[in-house]
Amino acid sequence: MLEPLFISIFILFTAAAGYYFRLLTLSGSIAAFIIGAATGWGFGLYGLLVLGFFFASSSIWSKFKGHKKEIFEKKHAKGSRRDWQQVAANGGTAAIASILNLLMPSPVWLMAFLISLAAANSDTWASEIGSLNKKPPLSLRTWKPIETGTSGAVSLLGTFAAIAGSFAIALLSLMLFSVSFYEALLIGIFGFAGNLIDSILGAFFQAEYKCLVCSANVEKTEHCGQPASLIKGRRFADNDFVNFFSGLASALLGMFIYIICI
Template sequence: MIEVIFLILFIGATSVCGYFLKLLTKSGSIAALIVGLTVGLSFGVEGLLLLGFFFASSSFWSKYKRKNKINIENRHEKGSRRDWMQVAANGGTAAFISLLNIFFPDSIWIYGFSISIAAANSDTWASEIGSLSKRSPIYIRSFKRIEAGTSGAVSVLGTFAAICGAFSIVILANYFFHFSIGEMAIIFAFGFFGNVIDTLLGAFIQAVYKCEICGTEVEALHHCGAKTTHKRGVLIMNNDFVNFLSGFLAAFLGLLFIH
């Protein structure tokens, strides 16, 4: 009981700090509290620290050289401060798997949990670090160079960052949960694959809008103070939905492979 109380207080304090440090909105702070409690009660302090590393590292890269990313943020629906939908997009799968482990305990869930965090970290590092590339990324729909920050675009720097993001989670997860080399390879492969899925969904399915004021293609419903026009993609498939779906599919496919 004392451990549970400490866990609740620790997660609560972390969520509040995230809000005051302007890393989370109010809704994001509440969502982080819920996700953190679920993960902590299921996978203990180790699972919480793995989740915490993702949140801390992704927040760092989101803020890193932010002035260089202003134009990119203006084209996206949201900035670097995460709301509840962004928290759910990146931590929802981990929370769902944690619930499964609470109600249906099985050692296999730790693999799905680790893959989901690796996928989220891989995708976030790819986006945040890749956007700083000096060369424009290549859009996989046309294989032509396009503006940095465009969903469905890849760069050498972004791909390297994605590999490092997945690998860092694998190393940390192994320290906490003691995987075999083969298990580490599977977690890494499907974690990185989550980033690949995100890229494919971003290029071919994610909703894209056009600003009627400046003519720019954006991912936001409003731009230049006016409502944008839907150009292509599935309306409900915004960036948050794509992030959630890519992490969920990576974990699901990874569990199928392991099982």
């Protein structure tokens, strides 16, 4: 009885701390508690440590040199303080895998859990660290320089950060769980693949708008107090949708390879 109680208190404290330090909104804090509870039930304390590493490292990188990122955040619908949709987009697949493992224990669900978090970590590190690149990133649609902070763009620094973020989760998985070196390699590879899927969707599918007042290209439906005009992608495909789908896709692909090869 003590372990579930300790885990519940730990999750509640962590979610409350995220709200107190303005890393999460109230809805984001509630969502973090729900995802944390599912993870604790499905994969215990070690699962929470991996989830906690993702949220902690993501929050640290989002605050790192935050004054330089303020201008880029104006392009996006939301700032660095995460709401429930952002939390669910990054941790939703991991929560689903946790619940499935609770109901039907299997190494397959563990791989899905770890790959989805590796993908989320890869994408977040790429975005937060890559935005500090001295040169403008390249658009995946045109392969021409584009404004920093634009979805669907890549940079050398961001790519290295994406690889580091994915394999950080893979290394942590190797230390905490009974996964082999090859399974950890699979986690790292498909975590990075999730970032690539996110970038491709961001370039060709994610919604982008033009402000009718200042003519800036943004990811917000409103800008300068006026509705913005859709110029690319689908309206429902915002950044949260793309993040969730890329994490889910990378987890499913990794599960498929894991089942047929290992």
